[in-house]
Amino acid sequence: MSKVLIAGPWLGEFGWELLVWQAAVRFYRKKYNYEKVYVITFKGRKPLYENSNLYVHDLKLKDAIFGIPRIEKNVINQYIQQCVEHFNIKENYDVFTPNDLFSLKYRILRKFNKKYGLEYKKLGEEKEIKYDICFHFRHFNRKGDNEDKNLSLSKANKLVEHYVKKGYKVCCIGLPGYSYVPEGAVNCQSDSLEATISTISESRMVVGGSSAPMHLAQLCGKPIVTWINVPEGGKRYTKTWNPFNTKALIVSGKSWNPDIQDIIFNINNLLELKYK
Numbered sequence: 102m103s104k105v106l107i108a109g110p111w112l113g114e115f116g117w118e119l120l121v122w123q124a125a126v127r128f129y130r131k132k133y134n135y136e137k138v139y140v141i142t143f144k145g146r147k148p149l150y151e152n153s154n155l156y157v158h159d160l161k162l163k164d165a166i167f168g169i170p171r172i173e174k175n176v177i178n179q180y181i182q183q184c185v186e187h188f189n190i191k192e193n194y195d196v197f198t199p200n201d202l203f204s205l206k207y208r209i210l211r212k213f214n215k216k217y218g219l220e221y222k223k224l225g226e227e228k229e230i231k232y233d234i235c236f237h238f239r240h241f242n243r244k245g246d247n248e249d250k251n252l253s254l255s256k257a258n259k260l261v262e263h264y265v266k267k268g269y270k271v272c273c274i275g276l277p278g279y280s281y282v283p284e285g286a287v288n289c290q291s292d293s294l295e296a297t298i299s300t301i302s303e304s305r306m307v308v309g310g311s312s313a314p315m316h317l318a319q320l321c322g323k324p325i326v327t328w329i330n331v332p333e334g335g336k337r338y339t340k341t342w343n344p345f346n347t348k349a350l351i352v353s354g355k356s357w358n359p360d361i362q363d364i365i366f367n368i369n370n371l372l373e374l375k376y377k
Contacts, residue, residue, distance in 0.1 A: 105194040106130060108153075109141030110180035112160055113170040113199065115313035118142065119320060120342040121169060121219065122199060123149040125207075128220035129197050139188060141180050145294045148224060156184040162279065163243050170199050221344040225302035225321035232287070233269040234368065235301060235318075236261065237309030240281035248330075250357045251281075252310055258283045259361055260308075264368075274300050274307075274314055306371050308364070310357055316342065324348035326367045328359045 108126045111118055123146075130138050138153040140146075143162065147155055158180060177198055184190070201207050207218060238257045239250060261283040264271050272287040273280065274297050282288045289300040297314070298321060301307060307318035311329035318325050319338065322345050327338060335351035343349065350367040353359040 103193040103195045104134075104136040105139075105190065105192045106133075106135040106137070106197060107139045107141070107181055107184055107190075107194050108197045109156070109184075109199075110158055110172065110177065111140075111142040111170075111199060112158070112172060113166045113168060115143070115162065115165070116316050117169055118146070118149070119313060119316045120337075121202065124219035124221050125202060126150065126197065127222065128218050131220055133195075135195075137192075139184055139190070139194075141184050145292060148294050148298060151222070154188060156180075156187055158183075162276070163241060165243065169202055171203070172198065172200055219344075221320065223320065223322055223345060224317070225298045228299070228302040230305055231270065231303040232272045232300070233305050233372075234264055234271050235289070235304035235307045235323075236271065236273045236286065237275050237307065237312065237314040238273060238281040238283070239275070239279070239310055239312050241279045248357070250310060250312075250330075253358055254281060254283075256358065256361050256364075257281055260364060261286045263361075263365060272300060272304065306368070308368060311337075319343055319345065319347045319349065322347055324350075324371055326350045326352060326364065326371060328352040328356065328364070329354055330357050 111122050139156060140150045140153050141156045141158060144157045181196060238252055261271055262285060265285040272289045273282040274289050276292055277290045280290060282290060291297050301318050301321045301323055306324045307315060308326040309315055311327050311334060315325050315327045324347055329335060332354035335354045338349035350370060352363050352367050
């Protein structure tokens with residue numbers, strides 16, 4: 102086995118990269134003690150792959166493949182070759198791809214490992230709190246979406262207005278062009294993952310519909326309030342993918358557009374819990 106690993110290409114959703122892929126790469130690296138790792142992924146993902154070199158492909162987030170992408174061999178080879186040429190890799194190398202997550206070898210590896218083949222790292226650091234509530238209002242439709250997964254702008258506006266009037270410090274995160282910031286909230290949108298992690302670390306809680314930033318908040322150890330239209334989807338936040346046991350309140354498992362009073366009720370529950 103080589104001491105050099107090329108991991109990727111990752112062409113899927115950010116949420117699945119957070120919850121499965123980056124944790125699998127970390128596990129695989131540690132398991133086989135690779136000295137050098139090159140990761141092929143989207144722009145700005147450096148905080149997820151410590152001590153690794155990133156080769157950034159040009160796929161746009163709105164065109165990301167749903168879930169864990171199964172990728173054709175010729176596409177994998179194309180990206181691997183681009184990575185090798187970009188970094189002028191001369192050593193022999195091994196390849197770990199998203200397809201391998203479905204392989205018998207990796208299933209066996211997971212079966213006999215207590216962490217099921219995933220190794221998580223807590224993101225962010227303890228910081229002075231600047232914001233009481235950090236909102237993420239998703240505001241785009243991904244290619245292939247069969248329904249609108251965005252909270253209505255009127256509800257987003259009313260939520261921010263409600264808490265600003267009560268004197269709470271409110272901010273909004275998200276990628277510019279992919280998220281919405283109502284009037285009255287501090288605009289913390291950024292295409293820098295480091296900056297977003299920093300904002301989350303400065304917030305008492307994160308609130309928004311089921312999306313990657315909500316999983317990111319949990320990996321930063323911050324409590325969340327979220328909603329999703331799939332009843333069993335809430336388990337992703339409360340059990341399945343909650344490695345640091347962060348508090349998660351599920352507003353609804355039946356709608357991407359729950360009643361605003363239900364959202365407020367759950368936010369207030371976290372406020373009364375003093376963010377524990």
